Amino acid sequence: MKGRVFNFAAGPSMLADEVLDELYEEFYNYQNTGMAVMEMSHRGKDYLKIFEEAKQRLYRVMEIPQEYEVFFMHGGATGQFAAVALNLLKGDKADYILTGNFSKKAAMEAMKYGQVHIAYDGKDNGYRHIPKQEELSFDEDSKYVHLCSNNTIFGTQWKTYPDVKGKILVGDLSSDILSRKIDVSRFGLIYAGAQKNIGIAGISVVIIRKDLIETPMAITPDILSYELMAKHDSMLNTPPTYPIYVLGKVLKWIEESGGLEAIESRNREKAKILYDYLDTQSFYKPHAEKDSRSLMNVTFTTPNEDLDKKFVSEAAERGLVSLKGHRLVGGLRASIYNAMPKEAVKKLVEFMDGFAKENAL
Numbered sequence: 001m002k003g004r005v006f007n008f009a010a011g012p013s014m015l016a017d018e019v020l021d022e023l024y025e026e027f028y029n030y031q032n033t034g035m036a037v038m039e040m041s042h043r044g045k046d047y048l049k050i051f052e053e054a055k056q057r058l059y060r061v062m063e064i065p066q067e068y069e070v071f072f073m074h075g076g077a078t079g080q081f082a083a084v085a086l087n088l089l090k091g092d093k094a095d096y097i098l099t100g101n102f103s104k105k106a107a108m109e110a111m112k113y114g115q116v117h118i119a120y121d122g123k124d125n126g127y128r129h130i131p132k133q134e135e136l137s138f139d140e141d142s143k144y145v146h147l148c149s150n151n152t153i154f155g156t157q158w159k160t161y162p163d164v165k166g167k168i169l170v171g172d173l174s175s176d177i178l179s180r181k182i183d184v185s186r187f188g189l190i191y192a193g194a195q196k197n198i199g200i201a202g203i204s205v206v207i208i209r210k211d212l213i214e215t216p217m218a219i220t221p222d223i224l225s226y227e228l229m230a231k232h233d234s235m236l237n238t239p240p241t242y243p244i245y246v247l248g249k250v251l252k253w254i255e256e257s258g259g260l261e262a263i264e265s266r267n268r269e270k271a272k273i274l275y276d277y278l279d280t281q282s283f284y285k286p287h288a289e290k291d292s293r294s295l296m297n298v299t300f301t302t303p304n305e306d307l308d309k310k311f312v313s314e315a316a317e318r319g320l321v322s323l324k325g326h327r328l329v330g331g332l333r334a335s336i337y338n339a340m341p342k343e344a345v346k347k348l349v350e351f352m353d354g355f356a357k358e359n360a361l
């Protein structure tokens with residue numbers, strides 16, 4: 001497509017060309033229904049087919065066991081920070097592992113609805129590090145352990161999930177869901193905003209073990225109640241119809257690309273190209289510790305802020321855009337989610353190498 005760039009933004013982020021092509025094709029007149037998907041009634045049979053297919057594809061692609069329910073909800077991942085606490089915590093205590101900004105926000109939100117025990121806080125190391133098992137201390141009375149699988153801002157990611165000693169594991173997978181194969185049965189609940197890796201803004205996916213669906217705190221807004229979501233199959237009110245349709249398209253693309261194994265190996269290759277380069281030079285400084293590095297968000301800095309700025313603008317001139325790091329870390333960040341092609345990562349490394357040579361101090 002003429003004029004398109006490689007968008008390294010942390011989210012909303014790129015969609016695969018194949019997905020955009022299908023959305024474009026079906027835009028005005030979806031499969032001869034005479035309407036666009038976003039004009040359809042969410043109760044009509046054409047839309048219900050789209051909805052059901054997206055849900056079934058998610059079960060298939062992630063190999064979600066039948067003891068789990070899937071909800072499509074409003075309010076982004078941030079809405080789930082509250083929903084998790086309102087539905088599961090309910091005035092009791094939970095463990096929160098703080099590995100970055102979003103896990104901290106999740107903990108702050110939970111504090112409104114119960115007690116939070118901090119099982120680990122990476123603040124003192126600048127959130128460069130994912131804790132080892134022995135660095136975690138769980139509270140005896142906690143009902144669940146909450147973690148953030150991939151720390152979008154700091155560029156760290158859990159390689160394997162910790163042993164939570166029989167407690168319920170709750171995971172925010174907003175920025176790495178569907179980027180690799182995971183064992184869903186390790187979790188009591190997984191949630192993710194779609195706009196990073198699996199679709200567009202406006203929808204969050206919740207995967208919950210059915211036995212954990214119970215009556216939430218009395219003050220819970222209906223729209224955040226898992227009990228009502230289950231009862232109404234995510235259609236308590238009008239669901240985010242178009243984002244659910246886009247999610248279905250992204251899942252179809254993943255299946256056609258060879259499923260999660262193929263996606264994961266591509267993601268590993270892409271990240272390796274960048275990290276291998278970062279490890280063989282001294283101009284850029286990677287932010288995350290080596291064994292905590294994310295396959296999704298690669299964070300690094302140049303020798304100073306002026307050069308960071310120059311990097312961002314010169315990269316953009318070459319069609320490599322949105323490389324500015326989050327204000328909490330500064331520097332640069334390359335988000336290389338599922339839809340980012342390998343050729344773009346190679347192009348980025350070529351640019352980085354040229355920039356380093358030209359600007360060596």
Ligand SMILES: *Cc1c(COP(=O)(O)O)cnc(C)c1O
Nearest residue numbers: 076077078102152172174175193
């Ligand atoms: C982006 C992000 C969020 C916030 O998502 P919203 O959908 O904007 O609420 C939460 N957690 C993680 C890990 C994220 O990357």
